[in-house]
Amino acid sequence: MHELSIATAIIERAGELARTDGAEHVSAVTVRVGELAGVVPDALDFAFEVAREGTALAAARLVVEHVPAQAWCGPCAEEFAVGMPPFFWCPRCDRPSSELRSGRELQITGIG
Numbered sequence: 405m406h407e408l409s410i411a412t413a414i415i416e417r418a419g420e421l422a423r424t425d426g427a428e429h430v431s432a433v434t435v436r437v438g439e440l441a442g443v444v445p446d447a448l449d450f451a452f453e454v455a456r457e458g459t460a461l462a463a464a465r466l467v468v469e470h471v472p473a474q475a476w477c478g479p480c481a482e483e484f485a486v487g488m489p490p491f492f493w494c495p496r497c498d499r500p501s502s503e504l505r506s507g508r509e510l511q512i513t514g515i516g
Contacts (some may be wrong), residue, residue, distance in 0.1 A: 407444060411448060411456075414433060415459055416435075418512060430460060433515055434513050436471050438473065441507070447471065448468065449468065453466075464492075475503060476509060478503065480494045482494055482495075
């Protein structure tokens with residue numbers, strides 16, 4: 405389960421950011437997780453609970469913002485949902501898209 409290593413990295417980085425801001429404790433960490441990031445949200449939540457023990461984030465909760473995968477079709481100027489499994493063909497003009505606009509995110513967006 406690679407979610408444990410991701411959760412550990414989130415905890416380490418959130419702890420660093422909190423210390424930089426002078427905070428002793430963190431009550432929540434908000435992360436954006438893209439649909440195509442290869443992360444199972446429930447597994448990440450469980451891994452976060454396990455990895456936070458004994459850290460400054462021991463009482464923190466993980467807030468996950470899900471980001472849908474969206475692609476852009478240049479010829480018809482259409483943004484469309486890619487879905488899972490990903491399908492990169494424009495539903496409007498039936499051409500392949502080469503531009504993924506969102507869906508791969510895995511980033512901390514807030515610490516509280």
